[in-house]
Amino acid sequence: MLKLSKNLLALGLTKEVINANTSRESLLSQAAENKRLMPMEREKLHFSIVENLKEVIFQTDQAGQLTFLNSAWTEITGFSLDESLGKNFLEFIHPDDHLLHWKKFQSLIQSHQHECHHHLRCLTKNGSFGWLEVYACVISIEENTSIVIAGTLNDITRHKHREQHLRAQKSAISVLAESTSLKEAIPKVMQTICQSLEWVRGEFWSAAEQPKVLRCFESWQMPVFPVPEFEAVTRDITFVPGMGVPGQVWVSGETIWIADVTKDSSFCRAKIAAAVGLYGAFAIPIIAEDEMLGVMIFFSRRSQQPDTDLLQVMAVIGCQLGQFIKRKQAEEELQRQNLSLQFQLNQAAEYVRSLLPPPLTGALSIEQQFVPSLQLGGDIFDYYWLDSNNLVVYLLDVAGHGVRSALLSVSLLNLLRTQSLYNTDFYQPWTVLAELNRVFQINDNGNDYFTIWYGVYNQVNRQLVYAGAGHPPAILLSANPAAAPITKLSTENLPIGILSDSEFDDDSCEIPLGSTLYIFSDGAYEIPQPIDKNWELNAFVNFLADYQKSGNGSLEEILDHIQSMNNNKALDDDFSLLKINFA
Missing domain, CATH: 3.60.40.10 (PPM-type phosphatase domain)
Incomplete structure (x- = not known):
């Protein structure tokens, strides 16, 4: 078990996690200056270094109560130190990751491991979830024989989201490569995007059936989050170009992000969305050869702030889907012509046979x-x-x-x-x-x-x-x-x-x-x-x-x-x- 003095704890951790923005030379200079300082001054210096780190330095007691956090915690999660200290760390972790985190910390407390390293999702004050990379170890304080867990939390949300986006794009391309028809491909594309991005519902709107009338032709939703009432309303509603979210995207050809559809005046299904728990949404155009082919809309169970990286990836997927649709339309037209030709050939063959x-x-x-x-x-x-x-x-x-x-x-x-x-x-x-x-x-x-x-x-x-x-x-x-x-x-x-x-x-x-x-x-x-x-x-x-x-x-x-x-x-x-x- 690592033993550090209480005043040196923060500095000891800082040396392990010093961010790339603080150069090695600067740190050595601060350490040299530290030897010439009085104890009170050294403590102030340690505190200043810790507070300026981009990583979160945390400490919990054996029960998991947060006993120390630096200011980076507020920058990452949005929660102030006063709102967080004294609360159990699990309160800020995504429910699906509770068991993972509990097992990792129990392994430390029971001395099965000296340290642990894992990724988990954390709750932010705006209601969204970010990703943290957790490094933790067990330490003891010289003046106190109790066990505490200390470590660092690094914000890897952007990295994780980029992984999700690339996974969604790769999976969508794979679906398009394996699908033989639009009816097969579109629900599967929506499914793989929702599952990769952890969104719960996708819709495909098109005017293929009736010109200048947009209708939802396909939809997909997470089986664990059925919304039959929302689905029924969606199937009954139509839009003209320029009306509603599908109509706006159809006319503009641009993506739209809605942080909360229940508060958006252009979203006519806001009331039923609030009732079933749909909030964040984004819509993308499906375009190929300057022809508008459809609009896809995706929904989340929580409010979502605009993600430009995600929209860029979805724009690429939209183009790929548009090319797939055009290719399948050409194949279907060719098949239709072939069937017509074969019918004519069969008729001609029967005519020849009759002679x-x-x-x-x-x-x-x-x-x-x-x-x-x-x-x-x-x-x-x-x-x-x-x-x-x-x-x-x-x-x-x-x-x-x-x-x-x-x-x-x-x-x-x-x-x-x-x-x-x-x-x-x-x-x-x-x-x-x-x-x-x-x-x-x-x-x-x-x-x-x-x-x-x-x-x-x-x-x-x-x-x-x-x-x-x-x-x-x-x-x-x-x-x-x-x-x-x-x-x-x-x-x-x-x-x-x-x-x-x-x-x-x-x-x-x-x-x-x-x-x-x-x-x-x-x-x-x-x-x-x-x-x-x-x-x-x-x-x-x-x-x-x-x-x-x-x-x-x-x-x-x-x-x-x-x-x-x-x-x-x-x-x-x-x-x-x-x-x-x-x-």
């Missing part, structure tokens, strides 16, 4: 599968009898995706179905391709060209005349052992629309009885595979051949296999597949 021919039955049968991609490509196909013996069948694929590509494919179907092309012999595939190429040319943006496979089958002589323009070949699978098991039917022609003076050729072959012809678009085999590769044409052809040999051949099963390879039923491109069975 496709039904399956054909009889001695010559045709099965078909059409699955549009999410973005809707430009696939379309048709088959019909030109006369009682000749069947025309074609499948085309317009470049690109979306409604534009779909509309062009529908226009092409109508032209071919109604045989509206001039100077065209629809029994001769090359003339069809040549006239299509004359009418449809690629535009300046690289759109409006397409690939096509077009064929005419004569069921009397079993001859198929066909032509392709940049399109995947049709695959003929023969059941005749004397014939090639797999034959690719294609011609070396450019896609329609690439060159205006392109020439087109066609070809022909005899179809063995019992053969099967597959016609498809590239969406049937361009399926992404590991290591950035696609399932190639030859692999798809071999798959069709193996599938045919197995006795299967259902187009739905083929589609299921391709979707499983894609790991998703939604394909990147339209899937179009025709299967023609020749009896």
Whole structure:
């Protein structure tokens, strides 16, 4: 236990806590002068040094009653020495910190520790709470064997508040980074600010629902401090710009601090605030790109003096929240446009599907599968009898995706179905391709060209005349052992629309009885595979051949296999597949 004389106690503590404003040289000079002074003069010098310190020097008895304080106590807390001496130190400590302080001092008194160091909140005369850094030790007085506790109190309120402000800012940024919507983010931001700053309620006001009418859209309050009456009034009230605290901030774009809302004439909820115990408040604008997006108001259970540091931090949070709101508004608008576009694409896909021919039955049968991609490509196909013996069948694929590509494919179907092309012999595939190429040319943006496979089958002589323009070949699978098991039917022609003076050729072959012809678009085999590769044409052809040999051949099963390879039923491109069975 430290033993000091009563007259040297203050000076001994002073040497430990001398503030940076008193230089070491000055202190040594005072100590040297002290040796030449009489006892009475030395005591006066000690008292003068102690009184001029910025730190509080305190002393309590074993029961915690304050027995000594220097003038710094009044500067920090606002309480005079006469108001404080003789009272228990706990009376000036925040209730939530009573237990911490009591345990620390009991440890000293019971000699479990020689000294202690901790932070606690202290009550100030204006009703607010500050932060103190406490250093204390047990001492004994030579003339008295009783135990007393002495030490220093350093005002760290500003430092603690700065920590709170930075914690609030960091937490708010984290919330915004993790939130996926405004409805999720705003209450969480208010919650983290209230919890970091020890304020009890937050409100977000906006005119998003009705122009020039401010309404509270979201609020958050400490669960231990419910204010249902205040909440009910808040939800029912509205402000026009310029009216009330939200309206004033909305018009000025500046922060507002109200020390006590119950005494503020512009705060129309003052009466109910007093009834539920809300006093201090501040309001900040939420602005982004010079657009006022909202106002946030926070409330405290006690009167609060303006804190410029806090307002600066909150202004930064307000800007960050404003940027988040604008970003989410842009995302929501994009999502809305995407939903609208997807609706249009779905409608267009259903329209295209409605134009496709039904399956054909009889001695010559045709099965078909059409699955549009999410973005809707430009696939379309048709088959019909030109006369009682000749069947025309074609499948085309317009470049690109979306409604534009779909509309062009529908226009092409109508032209071919109604045989509206001039100077065209629809029994001769090359003339069809040549006239299509004359009418449809690629535009300046690289759109409006397409690939096509077009064929005419004569069921009397079993001859198929066909032509392709940049399109995947049709695959003929023969059941005749004397014939090639797999034959690719294609011609070396450019896609329609690439060159205006392109020439087109066609070809022909005899179809063995019992053969099967597959016609498809590239969406049937361009399926992404590991290591950035696609399932190639030859692999798809071999798959069709193996599938045919197995006795299967259902187009739905083929589609299921391709979707499983894609790991998703939604394909990147339209899937179009025709299967023609020749009896």
